[in-house]
Amino acid sequence: MNTPKSKQITAAQKANAEAMVALMRSTLDNIEKLASLNLSTMRETVQTGNHDVSTLLETRDPKQALAAQTALAEPGLERTREYYHHLYELVLNMQKDITNVMEDHYKALTENAESAIEETKSKLPAGGDVFATTMKSMLQASSQAFDRMNFMAQQIAEIADNNIKAFSSVKAPKATSAKAGSATKKAASKA
Numbered sequence: 001m002n003t004p005k006s007k008q009i010t011a012a013q014k015a016n017a018e019a020m021v022a023l024m025r026s027t028l029d030n031i032e033k034l035a036s037l038n039l040s041t042m043r044e045t046v047q048t049g050n051h052d053v054s055t056l057l058e059t060r061d062p063k064q065a066l067a068a069q070t071a072l073a074e075p076g077l078e079r080t081r082e083y084y085h086h087l088y089e090l091v092l093n094m095q096k097d098i099t100n101v102m103e104d105h106y107k108a109l110t111e112n113a114e115s116a117i118e119e120t121k122s123k124l125p126a127g128g129d130v131f132a133t134t135m136k137s138m139l140q141a142s143s144q145a146f147d148r149m150n151f152m153a154q155q156i157a158e159i160a161d162n163n164i165k166a167f168s169s170v171k172a173p174k175a176t177s178a179k180a181g182s183a184t185k186k187a188a189s190k191a
Contacts, residue, residue: 011112019105026097033090041083048079088164092157099153106146113139 052072059065117139121132 015105015108015112019101022101023098026094026101030090030094030097034087037083037086037090041079044079048075052076085164088160092161095153095157099150103150110139110143 055068055072056065059068114136117132117135121129
C-alpha cells in the first residue's frame with residue numbers, strides 16, 4: 001500500500017531520523033572534545049600546581065612568599081583565560097552544528113508541508129482555497145520567525161566571538177609582572 005500520503009509520512013520519518021542521528025553525532029563529538037579539553041586542563045593544573053607548591057615551599061620569609069605567589073598568579077590567570085577561550089569555541093561550534101542541522105531539517109519539513117498543502121488544495125471542494133491560503137500564510141509566518149530567530153542567534157554568536165577575541169588579545173599589565181619580578185629578586189637577595 002504505497003499511497004502518496006504513506007510516502008510522505010515515510011519521507012518525514014526518514015528526515016526526522018536523519019536529523020536526530022546528525023544531532024546525536026554532533027553532540028557526541030562535542031562531548032568528546034569537551035572531555036579532552038577538561039582532561040588536558042586537569043593534567044596541566046596538577047603539573048603546574050605541583051611546581052607552584054614546590055616554589056612556595058622554597059621561600060624563606062613572608063615577603064619572598066608573597067613575591068613568589070604574585071609571580072605565579074599571572075600564568076594561572078592566563079591558563080584560566082585559555083581554558084575559557086577553548087570552552088567558548090567548543091560551545092560556539094556546537095551551537096553552529098545544531099543550528100545547521102535544524103535549518104536543514106526545518107527546510108525539509110517546510111517543503112513537505114508546502115507540497116502537502118498543494119496536494120490537499122487540489123482535492124478540496126469549492127472554498128477550500130481559503131483553507132490552503134491560510135495554511136500557506138501560517139507556514140510563511142513560521143518560516144519568517146525561524147529565519148529571524150536564526151539571524152539573531154548568528155548575531156549573538158558573532159558578538160560573543162568578537163568579545164572573546166578582544167578579551168584574548170588583552171594581556172596582563174607588565175607593571176604587575178615587573179613588580180613581582182623585582183620583589184622576587186629583592187627577596188632572593190635578602191636571603
